[in-house]
Each structure stands twice: as C-alpha cells, then as structure tokens.
Amino acid sequence: MTDRWIIGMRIFPLLFASLFPVEGSAQSSPNRGPERTWITDVRILSPEKLDRIERGSVLIENGRIARVERRKGAKPPAGATVVSGDGQFLIPGLIDSHVHLASVPGTRPEMNFGPAGAKPTWIKEYFKQLPRSYLYFGYTTLVDLAAIDRRVLDEFRQAPLHPDLCDCGESLPFANGYPMSFAPPEVRFQLFPNFIYDPKQASSIPAQYRPEDHTPAAAVAAVKASGGICIKTYFERGFGADRNLPVMGPDVLADIRQAATQRGLVLMMHANSFDAQRFAVDGHVDVIAHGMWNWGDFDKQADLPGEIRRVLDQIAEEKIGYQATLQVIQGLRAYFDPEYLKMTAIPKVIPPEMLEWFESPDGKWFKKELAPDNTPDRVMREGLDKGPVRRGHQVVSYLAGKHANFLFGTDTPSAPTYGNLPGLNGYLEMQQLQASGLSLEQIFRAATINNAREFKLDSQLGTIELGKIANLVLLKKSPLESVDAYDTIVAVWVHGRQASRGSLAFN
Numbered sequence: 001m002t003d004r005w006i007i008g009m010r011i012f013p014l015l016f017a018s019l020f021p022v023e024g025s026a027q028s029s030p031n032r033g034p035e036r037t038w039i040t041d042v043r044i045l046s047p048e049k050l051d052r053i054e055r056g057s058v059l060i061e062n063g064r065i066a067r068v069e070r071r072k073g074a075k076p077p078a079g080a081t082v083v084s085g086d087g088q089f090l091i092p093g094l095i096d097s098h099v100h101l102a103s104v105p106g107t108r109p110e111m112n113f114g115p116a117g118a119k120p121t122w123i124k125e126y127f128k129q130l131p132r133s134y135l136y137f138g139y140t141t142l143v144d145l146a147a148i149d150r151r152v153l154d155e156f157r158q159a160p161l162h163p164d165l166c167d168c169g170e171s172l173p174f175a176n177g178y179p180m181s182f183a184p185p186e187v188r189f190q191l192f193p194n195f196i197y198d199p200k201q202a203s204s205i206p207a208q209y210r211p212e213d214h215t216p217a218a219a220v221a222a223v224k225a226s227g228g229i230c231i232k233t234y235f236e237r238g239f240g241a242d243r244n245l246p247v248m249g250p251d252v253l254a255d256i257r258q259a260a261t262q263r264g265l266v267l268m269m270h271a272n273s274f275d276a277q278r279f280a281v282d283g284h285v286d287v288i289a290h291g292m293w294n295w296g297d298f299d300k301q302a303d304l305p306g307e308i309r310r311v312l313d314q315i316a317e318e319k320i321g322y323q324a325t326l327q328v329i330q331g332l333r334a335y336f337d338p339e340y341l342k343m344t345a346i347p348k349v350i351p352p353e354m355l356e357w358f359e360s361p362d363g364k365w366f367k368k369e370l371a372p373d374n375t376p377d378r379v380m381r382e383g384l385d386k387g388p389v390r391r392g393h394q395v396v397s398y399l400a401g402k403h404a405n406f407l408f409g410t411d412t413p414s415a416p417t418y419g420n421l422p423g424l425n426g427y428l429e430m431q432q433l434q435a436s437g438l439s440l441e442q443i444f445r446a447a448t449i450n451n452a453r454e455f456k457l458d459s460q461l462g463t464i465e466l467g468k469i470a471n472l473v474l475l476k477k478s479p480l481e482s483v484d485a486y487d488t489i490v491a492v493w494v495h496g497r498q499a500s501r502g503s504l505a506f507n
C-alpha cells in the first residue's frame with residue numbers, strides 16, 4: 001500500500017548523494033563516560049538470569065561493565081560516582097534491529113532530500129534530536145537495514161551521545177524487482193547499484209552493468225567491504241498495478257545464502273506475505289524482516305490456515321529470527337486515530353514545529369494517499385483492524401505460543417507516516433507485541449539477548465555481564481511486570497556515559 005513512497009524516499013537521497021560526497025569514514029566514538037560509576041542497591045534484570053532477580057550493584061569502568069555484585073551491601077570502589085538504584089530496575093540497553101535513519105517520518109521525499117529551499121527548517125532539528133529520541137526510550141543499539149544515505153549514518157555516529165549503530169550497507173534487490181521497480185527505468189540501476197543481475201532480463205539492464213559485478217557473491221562482498229554486518233534482500237511480487245514483478249528464484253537465494261555465510265553476514269529478507277515467508281524459510285534466511293499480514297488467497301479466512309501454520313512451525317523450529325514489525329500497519333492507522341497526535345510523548349522526540357506541521361492539513365498529505373476517497377476515519381480503522389492488523393496479530397500470537405525467535409525490530413519509519421516516530425515507535429511496538437500474545441519476558445529477550453545473538457553482538461551487548469559494553473537502562477518499574485515499565489526510564493548509559501531521561505527529551 002505504501003511501498004511507492006518508501007521508494008520515493010530511497011530515490012531522493014541517491015539522486016542527491018553525489019552532490020554531497022561523504023567526508024572521510026573514520027569513526028571516532030564521542031560516547032565516553034566518567035572513569036568509574038557504581039550503580040548500587042538495584043534489581044538487576046539480565047536475560048541470562050531471569051530466574052533469580054537479585055538486588056546488587058554494577059560497576060562501570062571505562063565504558064565497560066567491570067563488576068556485577070549480586071548481593072546487598074557491597075562497598076563502592078574508591079573514586080567511583082555512586083548512583084543509587086534503590087527500588088529500581090537495571091536492564092541492558094535495548095536493541096532495535098530494524099530502523100531507517102535517513103527517512104524522516106511524515107514528510108514527502110522532496111522535503112527531506114530535495115533542493116535546500118524545499119527543506120523545512122525543522123528537519124535539521126529533527127536529525128539533531130534523532131539519536132537522543134532513541135535513547136529517550138532506552139534504545140542504545142540500532143541496526144539500519146539499508147544505507148540509503150551514508151551521510152545520515154555518519155552524522156548519527158558523530159553525535160555527542162548516540163546509540164551504537166550497525167548497518168546492512170546497500171541492499172540487494174533482484175534486477176527490476178521490488179523495490180527498484182518503482183524507480184523509472186533510466187535511473188533505477190543507479191539508485192540500487194548493488195542489485196542482482198538476471199541474465200533473462202539482459203535486454204532491460206544497461207550495458208555498463210557487467211553481470212560479473214552483480215552476482216550474489218559480488219553484491220555480498222560489496223556489503224562486507226562497506227562495513228555492513230547484514231545482507232538485506234527482498235521477495236515481493238508486488239500488488240495493484242505492479243503485480244508480477246520479477247523475483248529471484250531459489251537458486252539465486254541459495255547463492256546469496258552461501259556468500260553471506262562465507263562472509264559471516266546475517267541474511268535478512270523483506271517478506272510480509274505467506275508466499276514470501278515460505279520462500280524465505282525454504283531458502284534458510286536468518287531473519288524475516290516483517291510480520292505476515294498478507295495471506296494471499298487466505299486473506300478473508302478468519303482462522304490461521306493450516307498451510308500458514310506449517311510455515312510458522314518451521315520458522316519457530318528452525319529459530320529463524322522474526323521481526324513482527326506490527327507498527328508498520330499501526331503507523332498507517334495513526335492517520336485515522338484522532339488520539340494519536342495527542343500523545344504526550346510526541347513533543348519529547350520531535351521538534352514542536354514538526355508536530356505543528358503534522359497537525360496542519362498539509363502535514364496530513366499522506367492520509368489522502370491512504371484514503372483518496374475521503375473514507376471516514378472509522379471505516380478506515382475498521383478496514384485495517386479486520387484485515388492486516390488482525391492477520392499480523394494472529395501470526396504473531398501463534399509464533400509466541402511456539403516460542404519463536406522474536407527479534408525486536410520496528411521498521412521506523414516504514415512509510416512516510418508520522419505514525420512511526422523514533423524511540424516512541426519502539427514503545428508502541430512493544431505494546432502491540434504484548435497485545436498479540438507475547439509475554440513480557442519474550443518482549444524483553446527479543447529486545448536484548450535475541451537481537452544481540454542474531455547479529456553476533458552478544459560478546460559485547462545484550463546482557464549485564466562482566467566485560468560487556470556498559471549500555472544500560474535504569475527503570476522505576478520492572479519490564480517483567482508491565483510493558484509500561486519501558487516508559488519509566490530514569491537514566492540511560494551509553495558506553496558508561498550517563499544521561500538522565502529528561503536530558504534526552506527535545507524539551
């Protein structure tokens with residue numbers, strides 16, 4: 001429904017990227033904390049030890065966890081800054097493994113990527129606030145799935161305080177397939193330079209692109225060379241007038257799989273339909289990057305069909321990473337929910353002028369794209385709730401019962417919707433996951449250790465254990481007792497550097 005716009009957002013940065021060459025790629029880490037911090041008298045919630053939640057203390061030294069004392073009354077080491085966690089809960093920093101930092105929620109592509117004059121002044125403020133908005137909701141590590149604009153990622157990493165950021169480099173669409181199909185034929189190969197060549201389509205691929213530079217092995221090597229930790233590819237036959245897009249066959253996916261394994265990269269596939277997720281499972285991808293809200297011929301069926309259940313059983317048994325991304329549809333629904341823009345958290349994560357614009361008729365341009373006939377809000381809500389929302393929830397509920405390997409990922413923003421705001425969208429996703437039947441423990445694991453393991457970051461992140469990076473969140477409530485605990489953050493540490501929650505809000 002919205003993919004045309006996703007493409008618009010991809011096209012603009014790529015068209016303009018050549019005008020603004022990236023200056024240097026060396027990454028310094030401005031995240032640096034004091035030498036020693038002693039967080040004491042706190043309940044330590046770490047995913048490897050949830051059966052025994054003890055009161056204790058954690059020592060941070062030079063950005064790392066230097067001691068974990070699971071007993072009361074341990075003495076603070078000399079010279080340490082002491083932080084009392086009395087009555088509070090300490091958790092590992094949260095990980096959102098599906099974001100798109102270069103895309104600005106709610107905006108038309110040209111507003112963000114067009115000529116300078118077309119840019120509202122608040123876009124600059126939005127990007128300045130972006131790292132802190134994720135931290136405001138406890139997200140200390142992010143994975144960007146398609147580096148459509150390197151400058152944004154570089155600037156994010158240079159911010160005074162920012163979540164750790166990994167990326168999947170340039171994504172791997174199949175020649176002329178989704179999502180490059182939405183770009184005009186003259187430019188689409190320029191826009192998606194890491195596409196996979198298809199000899200059957202040789203006549204519609206410009207001659208300057210040599211097949212040998214666009215094999216699965218070459219495309220995977222390019223991601224590795226750019227510093228990516230994952231491969232993002234797609235299986236999408238299209239919809240509406242764009243049905244029957246070219247898609248890769250199992251042979252191509254097998255080659256990508258082999259190359260990703262050789263290079264030690266995580267293989268992720270965009271797949272939101274039954275058809276696509278079955279293909280992804282058969283091709284042994286590591287991560288399915290969406291929930292399944294398109295059931296194809298089964299769309300109208302009230303119960304989860306046996307055919308779909310069999311694929312979900314495989315996803316659970318084979319421990320394929322599953323990003324439910326329920327906020328994709330909720331983000332569209334936000335335009336038809338008069339309460340959405342009234343949320344008190346919104347002014348914390350975006351500039352006031354941006355919110356004002358969202359509230360204006362022009363700021364609701366995307367609503368007209370979603371409901372061109374001025375369909376009443378109530379009818380739109382019901383249509384979404386009975387269709388994609390219901391199907392997405394049924395699938396997640398089934399997978400929750402099968403203890404699938406859920407990975408917390410929001411796809412922020414998944415469309416140019418104002419319904420997917422940084423940081424806040426993660427909190428809303430958690431509420432959706434709970435409403436779909438995930439236990440609080442499943443949500444907690446999905447956003448910590450499951451993500452850390454899947455993306456091979458678990459030697460550094462994901463638990464509160466000796467030697468790991470001191471990315472931590474202090475909460476007033478236990479996230480194992482209620483999902484709203486994630487909105488009771490007192491302080492966040494990034495590489496040992498402490499920030500109070502208030503200091504992370506826009507105002």
Ligand SMILES: [Zn+2]
Nearest residue numbers: 100145411414
């Ligand atoms: Zn995405």
